Amino acid sequence: ELKVEQNPLFLSMQEGKNYTIYCNYSTTSDRLYWYRQDPGKSLESLFVLLSNGAVKQEGRLMASLDTKARLSTLHITAAVHDLSATYFCAVDGGADSNYQLIWGAGTKLIIKP
Amino acid sequence: KAGVTQTPRYLIKTRGQQVTLSCSPISGHRSVSWYQQTPGQGLQFLFEYFSETQRNKGNFPGRFSGRQFSNSRSEMNVSTLELGDSALYLCASSPHVSLRVGGYTFGSGTRLTVV
Numbered sequence: 702e703l704k705v706e707q708n709p710l711f712l713s714m715q716e717g718k719n720y721t722i723y724c725n726y727s728t729t730s731d732r733l734y735w736y737r738q739d740p741g742k743s744l745e746s747l748f749v750l751l752s753n754g755a756v757k758q759e760g761r762l763m764a765s766l767d768t769k770a771r772l773s774t775l776h777i778t779a780a781v782h783d784l785s786a787t788y789f790c791a792v793d794g795g796a797d798s799n800y801q802l803i804w805g806a807g808t809k810l811i812i813k814p
Numbered sequence: 815k816a817g818v819t820q821t822p823r824y825l826i827k828t829r830g831q832q833v834t835l836s837c838s839p840i841s842g843h844r845s846v847s848w849y850q851q852t853p854g855q856g857l858q859f860l861f862e863y864f865s866e867t868q869r870n871k872g873n874f875p876g877r878f879s880g881r882q883f884s885n886s887r888s889e890m891n892v893s894t895l896e897l898g899d900s901a902l903y904l905c906a907s908s909p910h911v912s913l914r915v916g917g918y919t920f921g922s923g924t925r926l927t928v929v
Binding site: 734741743744746791799801804807 | 847859904922923
């Protein structure tokens, strides 16, 4: 059974700092997704990572995928308050899980001015 | 290009009633998935439909059911509502079950409150 673990689950940081959120998964997959959710809102797609070594960047966020280590990272550079949200990673389980996405528990990020 | 549309946005129901939620996927998307999100349990998968067929089902009681129509629109139904069913219900669409290279696109959700 594919399992996805995010850490940390909660992160409070100051503006201007850098930090990384980690997403580990338990079986082989080469498709991983990052989503953002603001309080009371829906999920917004941030990044789609489709191969080993994939790196995507958008503004102050950068996501990478290491399929051999079964690890994805979401790096935040020089955080600003607007990035406060909950971030989810999801892994495509492939044919073995009937192509179901398996979700992490989410990382709640609070960025203090 | 219209996004995923969920109706209604908010709903208040009484325990024991039933409710039907609707989801219209992005035009051309044939896969629709439903999720329940609560503060305690997080994001939980309910079911996924593709071409009117249920392909996946999460671990929810039989009170939760769904269907998909020939135009890919989907509905989910919850019968005999319980207080614990209060949640944000999210619908997500994608072009194809196994070609989900773009990931899911989520709707705005339906906030269900059971009193």
